[in-house]
Structure formats: structure tokens, C-alpha cells
Amino acid sequence: MLRSMTGFGRGESCGQGKKFTVELKSVNHRFCEVVLRLPRNMVSLEEPARRLIQSRISRGRIDGYFSAEECGEKSPVVKVDKALATSYYKAMEELKATLGLRDPVTIQHLINLPGLLVVDEPDEDEKTWWPLVAEALEQALDGLVEMRLAEGSQLEADLTRRLERIAELNEQIKTRAPLVVTEYHNRLTQRLKEWLPDTPLDQARLAAEVAIFAERSSITEEVVRLASHLVQFRECLKSDGPVGRKLDFLIQEMNREINTIASKASDLEISRVVVEVKSELEKMREQVQNIE
Numbered sequence: 001m002l003r004s005m006t007g008f009g010r011g012e013s014c015g016q017g018k019k020f021t022v023e024l025k026s027v028n029h030r031f032c033e034v035v036l037r038l039p040r041n042m043v044s045l046e047e048p049a050r051r052l053i054q055s056r057i058s059r060g061r062i063d064g065y066f067s068a069e070e071c072g073e074k075s076p077v078v079k080v081d082k083a084l085a086t087s088y089y090k091a092m093e094e095l096k097a098t099l100g101l102r103d104p105v106t107i108q109h110l111i112n113l114p115g116l117l118v119v120d121e122p123d124e125d126e127k128t129w130w131p132l133v134a135e136a137l138e139q140a141l142d143g144l145v146e147m148r149l150a151e152g153s154q155l156e157a158d159l160t161r162r163l164e165r166i167a168e169l170n171e172q173i174k175t176r177a178p179l180v181v182t183e184y185h186n187r188l189t190q191r192l193k194e195w196l197p198d199t200p201l202d203q204a205r206l207a208a209e210v211a212i213f214a215e216r217s218s219i220t221e222e223v224v225r226l227a228s229h230l231v232q233f234r235e236c237l238k239s240d241g242p243v244g245r246k247l248d249f250l251i252q253e254m255n256r257e258i259n260t261i262a263s264k265a266s267d268l269e270i271s272r273v274v275v276e277v278k279s280e281l282e283k284m285r286e287q288v289q290n291i292e
Contacts, residue, residue: 001149001152001153001156001238001240002152002153002155002156002237002243002291002292003145003148003149003152003242003291003292004147004148004149004151004152004155004290004291004292005026005027005028005029005059005060005148005244005290005291005292006026006027006028006060006147006148006151006290007024007025007026007143007144007145007146007147007148007151008023008024008025008026008143008144008147009023009024009139009140009141009142009143009144009145009146009147010022010023010024010139010140010143011135011136011137011138011139011140011141011142011143012136012139013132013133013135013136013139014071014132015132016128016129016132017070017071018068018069018070018071018129018132019068019069019070019071020066020067020068020129020132020133020135020136021066021067021068021069021136022064022065022066022133022136022137022139022140023064023065023140024053024062024063024064024065024137024140024141024143024144025062025063026057026060026061026062026063026144026148027060027061028060028061028289028290029059029060029061030059031059032054032057032058032059032060032062033060033061033062034050034053034054034057034061034062034064035061035062035063035064036049036050036063036064036066037063037064037065037066038066039066039067039068041068042066042068042129042133044127045066045127045129045130045133048130048134049064049066049133049134049137052134052137052138052141053137053141056141056145057141057144057145057292058241058242058292059242059244059245059292060292062144064137064140066133068129078117078118079117079118080116080117080118081115081116081117081118084115084116085110085116088110088113088116089105089110092105092109092110093105148292151290152291152292155287155290155291156237158287159233159237159284159287159288160234160237162280162283162284163230163233163234163284165280166226166230166254166277166280166281167227167230169273169276169277169280170223170226170227170230170277172273173219173223173261173265173270173273173274174223176267176269176270176273177219177220177223177265177270219260219261219264219265219270222257222258222260222261222264223257223261225253225257226254226257226258226261229250229253229254229257230254232250233247233250233251233254236250242292243291243292244288244289244290244291244292247288247291248285248288248289251281251284251285251288254281255278255281258274258277258278258281259278261274262274
């Protein structure tokens with residue numbers, strides 16, 4: 001099934017006191033280009049995230065936005081340095097005795113002294129975050145792929161309709177081609193009679209001229225190759241893998257065949273049909289640029 005290169009996906013996961021969010025956006029690109037933006041404390045996860053994305057996306061530019069925020073499952077712990085508090089207290093008591101002070105030493109005297117209260121932050125190892133980040137990334141990839149598949153389905157329907165139209169036009173060219181030689185024979189005969197009314201026609205020479213014209217203007221091979229390319233194009237549309245580049249190549253080949261038909265046929269009716277075929281091919285080429 002066809003996949004577009006345009007899409008969006010978002011995923012979230014919570015754990016270890018963190019909430020991880022991943023957003024992915026993808027647009028057209030000739031190759032697979034992954035550009036990730038992560039917080040500084042998650043930089044070590046960039047490479048595994050890139051590998052995971054590339055395992056599921058073959059083509060397009062993917063911009064990824066990662067964020068992490070506290071979600072309340074863990075909070076800092078305040079600890080008291082008891083040994084330091086005891087030292088402070090003894091020092092204050094000695095100072096009182098030295099100065100002859102009678103006021104008691106209270107908690108208010110100790111509480112603001114440096115180093116007495118210590119905030120114990122939970123240890124964080126970003127490598128242990130990877131399972132949670134991968135979970136959010138997988139959700140984002142699922143949404144991205146789903147959107148790309150949905151748009152790819154629309155592109156497939158449109159391309160199929162245009163293929164059918166080109167096949168009809170190719171049949172018109174195939175039907176018209178033999179008549180071109182017949183009409184040339186009739187026109188040449190008529191002109192010779194008009195130009196040389198008193199001279200008998202040399203049928204052998206006339207036949208030779210018509211044969212040369214038929215050989216020069218024959219488009220049988222081009223019509224057959226165009227039909228073959230249409231068959232290959234249909235088969236690619238049903239393929240499960242990335243086919244964007246192959247479809248682009250087939251459109252180039254079809255353009256080549258139809259241009260050759262136009263230059264060789266020397267027929268107004270065929271030229272009109274060729275213009276319509278080229279119009280359809282140009283619309284298909286624009287669509288194919290967005291296929292993975």
C-alpha cells in the first residue's frame with residue numbers, strides 16, 4: 001500500500017518521575033533525513049531514537065521534537081547534617097560561655113547556618129529513560145505512519161484514475177496509427193494527380209514513398225512500451241515497500257515514449273491525444289513526489 005511522505009504523530013509516556021513527549025512531522029525529501037531536537041539532558045538518546053525512526057521510515061524529512069518534564073512521582077528529599085548541627089551547637093555554647101551570655105541556643109539560631117540542611121536530589125540516569133522515551137516515540141511513529149498511509153491511499157486512488165485515462169488515450173493512439181499511413185497515401189496520390197494531371201502514376205514509386213513514410217512514422221514500439229510502463233506502474237501501486245523513486249522513473253520513461261510518439265506520428269489527431277497524455281503525466285509526477 002502506498003505511503004505519503006507527509007504526516008504527523010505524537011506520543012507520551014510517564015515514569016521515573018518524568019513525562020516524556022515526542023512529536024514527529026514529516027515532509028517530502030529525496031532521501032531519509034532525520035532531524036531531532038532534544039533537551040540537553042537527553043542528548044545521549046538521540047542516536048537510538050534516530051535508528052528507531054529509520055527502521056520504520058524509508059524516505060522523507062522527519063523532524064522530531066522531544067521534551068521531558070516532572071510529573072510528581074519523585075520529589076527532592078531534605079536531609080539534616082546532624083554531625084554539623086552538633087558542632088554548630090557546641091561552638092555556640094562555647095561562645096556563650098566565653099562572652100558570658102545567658103540566652104539559650106535555639107533552633108532558630110541553627111536553621112539558617114550554611115550546610116545544615118541538604119537537598120538530596122534523586123539520581124537521574126538518562127540511559128534508564130530510554131524504554132519510556134522509546135514508548136512515546138513508538139506512539140508518535142504509529143500516528144505518523146497511519147497518517148502517511150491514509151494520504152497514500154488517496155494518492156493511489158488518484159493515480160489509478162489517471163493511469164486508466166492514459167491507457168484509454170494510448171488505445172486511441174494505437175487505433176489511429178494505421179490510419180495515418182493510409183491518409184498519407186491518399187493525400188500523396190491526390191497531390192500527384194493535381195500536380196501531374198497528364199502523367200500516369202508510378203505505383204511502384206508511390207508504394208516505395210509510402211513505405212518509407214510508414215517506417216519513419218511507425219510508433220508501434222512506443223505504444224507497446226507505454227502500455228508496458230502502465231502495467232509496471234499499476235504493480236508498483238500495489239507494492240508494500242517504498243516505491244516513490246521507481247514510480248518517478250516510470251513517469252520519466254512514459255514521458256519519453258509519448259514525446260517520441262509526438263515527433264514521429266506527424267498527425268494532428270495523435271498530437272492532440274499526446275497533449276492530454278502529457279497533462280496527465282505531469283499531474284501524476286507532482287503526486288509521485290510525495291510518495292515514500
